[in-house]
Amino acid sequence: MFTQPPSPWAPPAAPPRKQGRTGLIVTLSVVGGLVVTGATVALVHALVQKTSETIARAEDRAASRYGDTTGPEDPEGWEEFEELEDSEEPEADEPAAETDATITTCTRDSLVNWMSADVKIVNGTDSTASYLVFVSFVDRDGEVVTEGLGATEDAVAPGATATVTAGGIGEVPAGTKCRIDRVVREAVSG
Secondary structure, three states: OOOOOOOOOOOOOOOOOOOOHHHHHHHHHHHHHHHHHHHHHHHHHHHHHHHHHHHHHHHHHHHHHHHHOOOOOHHHHHHHHHHHHHHHHOOOOOOOOHHHHEEEEEEEEEOOOEEEEEEEEOOOOOEEEEEEEEEEEOOOOOOOOEEEEEEEOOOOOOOOEEEEEEEEOOOOOOOOOOEEEEEEEEEEOO
């Protein structure tokens, strides 16, 4: 058989059709997404496991160092804790801690208008103690404008004196005064 050559006036032949790769691309994308998701889940699980182990070790260390820190389970067990709290109150023969503290200067900084109070502490007990002094700064109407805290750096021996400065935070109006709110005296052993 004889085949005729194509006519020069005939349209050119269509290019060969490409095979579709859309299915392959979708499949690889889904598989890749599943791999990334699985790796993320495994990483999160490992981190949660490590964190829970660390917390458990910390709780064990705290329990071994400090004993039971959660308190008793039954309400009657709290009596022991209440007895401990009651024993922390000063003895009747000791003067109140507030009598050991006196404000020596009460000043308002002219540059930033913040208050500060110098407090002289005289230990009126028979034991060495450290002190925290809570000072309120009040305006002319007696309203608290700001508060400050002073603490002794070293323990104060019986009869000895120390000076602490309690500074307020923030601007206050002119005429603001200083007032000792509370003094905490903690006996220091040894």
